[in-house]
Amino acid sequence: MIDEMHQALLKTAAESPDQLIARPVGLNTRAAKALFAKLRKTALAVEVVVIEDEPHWHSDERGPIGLRLTTAGRESLGFGPDVGGSVASMPVADAGPDSAGTKPRSGTKQALIIAMLRRDEGATVGDLMAAIGWLAHSTRAALTGLRKRGMILTKGCDAEGRTVYRLTDDTTTEAR
Incomplete structure (x- = not known):
């Protein structure tokens, strides 16, 4: 439940x-983390990568991370649908892989991983490591x-018995 301050x-x-x-100004790191997580879980806000001069809550390897109000958030407050946000901010989390705005920027390592996982033959951790230059633990973290x-990632085996991962868009799709 969202209280008056959050509203x-x-x-x-x-x-x-x-x-x-x-x-909020003066909010300590621990409280900010908790509030950030609470707002994300409500589906009223979505995590986005922002540019330096935009409001942000924390930074990670992607850059400054902010929260953008969703259409559901606007409607819960009695506002009309979203009129379109800043072009500079890129959503990084949402309900699904093909939701509007959740695609990674082209040319990034994440975009490469997603493209490889969407191939019919999928990709092994070794394939991904070779393509992006990361170690196994970083690749698995991705x-x-x-x-x-x-x-939705499915896990199967190829003809050589190696574990192959595939990215699917349908929850009913079984591992090949």
Whole structure:
């Protein structure tokens, strides 16, 4: 349940052109983390990569990370549908792999991983490691990140008995 303070944050975001939810001033790191997680879980906000001068909650390897109000968030406050946010911010988490705006920027390692996993033959961890230059643990972490974003990975074996991962869009699809 969202309390009055949270609702005020969402209302401020709904009234701003970029639809970004600003981290409250003076909020300590632990409280900010908890609030960030709570807002993300409500489906009223989505995690996005923002540019340096936009409101953000924390930074990671992707850059500054902010929260953008979703259409559901706007409607819960009595506002109309989203009028379009900042072009500079790229969503990084959403309900599914083909939801509007969740595709990674072209030319990134994440885009390469997704393309390889969508091939009919899928990809092994070794294939992914060779293509992106990461170690096995980082490559597996990227696969976990895709699962956390709601993408469906199936696991199977190829003719040589190696574990092959495939990215599917349908929850009813079984491992090949």
